[in-house]
Every structure is written in structure tokens, then in C-alpha cells.
Amino acid sequence: MKALILDMYGVIIKDPEGGLLPFINRTFPDLSRDDVYRHWIKANVGELSSFNFFRELGFEGDLSIIEKEYLDTIEIDESFYEFAPILKKHYNLALLSNDLGEWSRYLRNKFKINDYFDVITVSGDLKIKKPDVKIFMHTIDKLGCSATDCIYVDDRRFNLAAAQSLGMDSVLFNSRKVQYEGKTVVSFKELTNLLI
Structure with missing residues (x-):
């Protein structure tokens, strides 16, 4: 077989990009694709945890809620x-x-x-x-x-x-x-x- x-x-x-940039730009409209994806590339190979990925972008507070909010936009x-x-x-x-x-x-x-x-x-x-x-x-x-x-x-x-x-x-x-x-x-x- x-x-x-x-x-x-x-x-x-x-969505080929998983809607990541639009989600992040709702909170940080000035972050460019390059700003986001240089951290995403590290997270993509296990060099950053998912919470640290959001932290590096400037997110604060309960990162588990922010992460779930993002993931639930994906269809x-x-x-x-x-x-x-x-x-x-x-x-x-x-x-x-x-x-x-x-x-x-x-x-x-x-x-x-x-x-x-x-x-x-x-x-x-x-x-x-x-x-x-x-x-x-x-x-x-x-x-x-x-x-x-x-x-x-x-x-x-x-x-x-x-x-x-x-x-x-x-x-x-x-x-x-x-x-x-x-x-x-x-x-x-x-x-x-x-x-x-």
C-alpha cells in the first residue's frame, strides 16, 4: 500500500497562515509579518514555547486564554x-x-x-x-x-x-x-x- x-x-x-498575523495585529497593529514570523520560526522548531512566543510579541496576562482565543479562530x-x-x-x-x-x-x-x-x-x-x-x-x-x-x-x-x-x-x-x-x-x- x-x-x-x-x-x-x-x-x-x-487558512494557509492559520490567521496568525490578523489575530496578532488586532492587539499590536504595528507588528509586521517579519516581526511576528522571526519568533514564529523559532517556536516552529521548538526553540520557543507557545506562551513564550506570545510573550516575545508583547502579550501580557493569562497567555493560556490568549493562546486558546487564537487557536479557536482556526477552521x-x-x-x-x-x-x-x-x-x-x-x-x-x-x-x-x-x-x-x-x-x-x-x-x-x-x-x-x-x-x-x-x-x-x-x-x-x-x-x-x-x-x-x-x-x-x-x-x-x-x-x-x-x-x-x-x-x-x-x-x-x-x-x-x-x-x-x-x-x-x-x-x-x-x-x-x-x-x-x-x-x-x-x-x-x-x-x-x-x-x-
């Missing part, structure tokens, strides 16, 4: 629930996400998606993030298959290029509406039709 590896944000989660693509069981009949499913470990656990539990996946890899837990090929290799090893047995789905072209460099097939989930020469889908229905 082949393996299907899915990205989280921009694939399973509707799942509801069609995932319809098509994941169909895909699971044909593929071992893996999740490969650049995310803070705490955030990923909260969202996966909230949306009840853990049981769909045979393998879950999160950059904040592993301290490596895409497009580093080591995080792809870790996921392939956990799946117990070869790269050529894997299909990787992501909304970012540079992550697809990293997967392809290992011999994986790849599909762009085009939630960012970009130009791409390879296989492209815009929904789980299209993905299912392409792969089954």
Missing part, C-alpha cells in the same frame, strides 16, 4: 471528514506539519483528526521543519516505506520540491492560488478523484 502524506495549514486547515476544511476515510482505504495516511507542538496537539484534538493518521510529524516536536529533507525522511521511516511509495500534498511549492528531491510524487493543494506546472487540486474531492 502506498502512503499519502498531508500538510496541515492550507490543506486540512482552511478546518470540513470536507476532510468526508474524503479522509475514502483515502484511508487506499493509502496509509501521514500528517507532516510545520507547527508548534502545543498548537498542533490542541487543533488535532479539537478537530478529532488524530485517528485518521498512521503517522504524525510536527516540526515543533522534532525540532526540524520543512523544507528540510530530514523531516520528510523521518516521516517515511515511521511509515515503513520508501519515498517512491509516497505521495506528498502541500500548499507550498518549495515543500513539494523537497519531497520530489527524495523521489516522492507530489500534488499542490492550491489554497494560495499560485502558478504550478505539476499536479494541482483545490479540494479534497479533486484530490480523491486524482488519486483513486
Whole structure:
């Protein structure tokens, strides 16, 4: 059986950025994308805890409330629930996400998606993030298959290029509406039709 590896944000989660910058700019309108993402990159590889990420940006008070308020703005693509069981009949499913470990656990539990996946890899837990090929290799090893047995789905072209460099097939989930020469889908229905 082949393996299907899915990205989280921009694939399973509707907003590719998770709505992070708009949420932060409600409190700190002068913080730029660069101001936010230099801390987010550190948190994404486990160098900052989720609370310290908010603290570095200037948030004060009960950070658990602020964090939950942010995470509860994030929405799942509801069609995932319809098509994941169909895909699971044909593929071992893996999740490969650049995310803070705490955030990923909260969202996966909230949306009840853990049981769909045979393998879950999160950059904040592993301290490596895409497009580093080591995080792809870790996921392939956990799946117990070869790269050529894997299909990787992501909304970012540079992550697809990293997967392809290992011999994986790849599909762009085009939630960012970009130009791409390879296989492209815009929904789980299209993905299912392409792969089954």
C-alpha cells in the first residue's frame, strides 16, 4: 500500500497562515509579518514555547486564554471528514506539519483528526521543519516505506520540491492560488478523484 502524506495549514486547515498575523495585529497593529514570523520560526522548531512566543510579541496576562482565543479562530476544511476515510482505504495516511507542538496537539484534538493518521510529524516536536529533507525522511521511516511509495500534498511549492528531491510524487493543494506546472487540486474531492 502506498502512503499519502498531508500538510496541515492550507490543506486540512482552511487558512494557509492559520490567521496568525490578523489575530496578532488586532492587539499590536504595528507588528509586521517579519516581526511576528522571526519568533514564529523559532517556536516552529521548538526553540520557543507557545506562551513564550506570545510573550516575545508583547502579550501580557493569562497567555493560556490568549493562546486558546487564537487557536479557536482556526477552521478546518470540513470536507476532510468526508474524503479522509475514502483515502484511508487506499493509502496509509501521514500528517507532516510545520507547527508548534502545543498548537498542533490542541487543533488535532479539537478537530478529532488524530485517528485518521498512521503517522504524525510536527516540526515543533522534532525540532526540524520543512523544507528540510530530514523531516520528510523521518516521516517515511515511521511509515515503513520508501519515498517512491509516497505521495506528498502541500500548499507550498518549495515543500513539494523537497519531497520530489527524495523521489516522492507530489500534488499542490492550491489554497494560495499560485502558478504550478505539476499536479494541482483545490479540494479534497479533486484530490480523491486524482488519486483513486
